[in-house]
């Protein structure tokens with residue numbers, strides 16, 4: 001029997017407002033002494049009154065609009081009551097039946113495991129605002145649990161999807177797409193390691209061709225993209241075994257994910273909504289959104305990742321994988337287009353004719369994209385920095401790819417130049433001069449070196465004459481070594497073929 005996974009996500013995103021959701025405490029919970037960033041409001045002292053952070057409201061509306069949600073004119077906050085050590089007030093201020101945004105969608109495009117392009121729309125049920133709870137720190141040596149209230153009361157955006165996902169990969173891609181969108185909006189850094197983006201996943205299985213579903217299992221607090229994918233894969237396997245054993249899950253359950261052991265484990269039976277005794281928050285006025293207000297916020301929407309992706313493919317004829325990577329980061333997308341606008345100038349400065357310039361630009365668009373996707377991303381992730389800290393300017397990058405295009409530097413030399421540009425913001429022409437990396441394309445000069453290499457390597461020479469193509473590659477490599485990577489490999493191969501035939 002085949003089973004189809006039915007997956008929905010509940011995503012939490014920490015907004016990077018200056019202050020907390022309902023008080024004036026700084027919205028900083030990382031890298032400071034525990035319990036130093038608190039006040040009577042976020043600690044739930046008697047008699048205090050919360051005040052709504054308007055920046056958080058504006059950003060929640062902006063976020064909901066970016067996800068294509070409708071913004072109802074009326075919204076309000078509610079108390080969600082439960083008793084837990086991380087909740088100082090004994091209730092969380094959240095939103096129950098009147099969220100800020102409803103009925104949106106998330107547009108996903110990705111290559112599946114067979115490299116086939118998948119396009120899918122995931123319906124967004126709701127987007128609402130709430131306050132975050134404190135952080136529990138479990139000390140394994142003393143076995144005590146300590147509470148750090150610095151995080152209590154920080155603004156949290158919750159996004160609930162319909163159960164539209166059908167694979168663990170789709171769930172992971174959804175999270176990545178949301179991260180990209182919220183970084184574009186500049187309302188959250190979405191660093192999963194810091195808990196700024198977290199997710200609970202609901203999953204049940206449906207036997208192929210039938211309408212009956214097993215009871216829903218919720219996996220709590222998934223805090224890396226890998227964990228989202230792995231936990232769901234594990235659950236699909238676990239629940240498939242239960243179905244095959246004739247005992248599909250009948251009761252809804254809540255499970256945790258043990259990342260070290262790569263297993264999920266039973267936590268507790270999930271509370272029903274009625275257990276939370278929701279009621280309207282009496283200390284906060286309801287929210288009313290006029291049409292003009294929504295229009296004004298809508299004007300602040302930037303071009304979103306999926307829109308940029310589509311445009312890069314159409315406008316610059318990029319392939320899907322390159323376009324997806326470049327569009328995943330707003331600054332990298334801007335950088336790419338910045339380089340392209342510099343390229344025309346560089347090619348004109350070489351005294352090329354208009355037709356030749358057009359041809360050149362077409363090639364250089366792809367060349368630029370591949371250097372960004374392959375080398376720039378690699379260097380950024382190795383240095384663990386974001387594009388905002390990158391020292392390479394679009395001008396220098398344009399100059400750099402023009403050198404490659406004009407075959408003035410070889411592939412290995414280009415790698416050296418790029419690393420210098422990345423590490424110290426160096427000008428490519430300076431690096432080329434400084435390290436004497438200009439490609440040798442002069443036939444006379446290369447001729448002598450090729451002679452020398454052939455003499456020193458009689459065996460590959462024989463092999464090539466017997467028809468072994470790799471032998472030629474070996475000899476080209478030897479010439480490259482001899483010239484410290486400066487020889488033009490195409491010309492070297494031509495000379496070798498001529499001499500060996």
Ligand SMILES: [Zn+2]
Nearest residue numbers: 023025039042
């Ligand atoms: Zn406070």
